Amino acid sequence: MSLKSPIVIVDDDADDRGLIKDAFLENNSDNNFVMLENGDQLIEFLKSLTDSEFPSLILLDLNMPGKDGREALEEIKKDVRLHQIPIIVFSTSSLDKDRIFSYQLGANCFLTKPSSYQEMIYQTDAIVKLWGSSNTTLLLQK
Numbered sequence: 001m002s003l004k005s006p007i008v009i010v011d012d013d014a015d016d017r018g019l020i021k022d023a024f025l026e027n028n029s030d031n032n033f034v035m036l037e038n039g040d041q042l043i044e045f046l047k048s049l050t051d052s053e054f055p056s057l058i059l060l061d062l063n064m065p066g067k068d069g070r071e072a073l074e075e076i077k078k079d080v081r082l083h084q085i086p087i088i089v090f091s092t093s094s095l096d097k098d099r100i101f102s103y104q105l106g107a108n109c110f111l112t113k114p115s116s117y118q119e120m121i122y123q124t125d126a127i128v129k130l131w132g133s134s135n136t137t138l139l140l141q142k
Helices: 014-027 039-045 069-078 096-105 116-130 133-142
Strands: 007-010 033-036 057-060 088-089 109-112
Touching: 007 014, 007 039, 014 033, 014 116, 033 039, 039 057, 039 069, 057 069, 057 116, 069 088, 069 096, 088 096, 096 109
Parallel strands: 007 033, 007 057, 057 088, 088 109
Antiparallel strands: none
């Protein structure tokens, strides 16, 4: 199973972006990806798209230079055009305050980055299975 539109991976660490993409590709080789370094690039990218070009999903790190993940999440979820795009906060943080705040800002899911590559493969596979299902899409459109 794959998501029809690209998956956007937003992380200031190039190695992390590559590992996340590689983990997705282990099980879902036909997904497309957009790799961005911070919230500023994400907002600029999203605003350049038409509604039909929106990504299937955004994986968003919290701690980045410039506009961080919290600021980008808040801006996206307050934007009438963009708020329906599913956002998974994908961070090294496992702090309850970060999890709670992310959900308060409108995150659809909060995941702590796993410590092993094999766990990352399992996690990304589960992400595609959950967010690639037609039931999830229908729920988001209501």
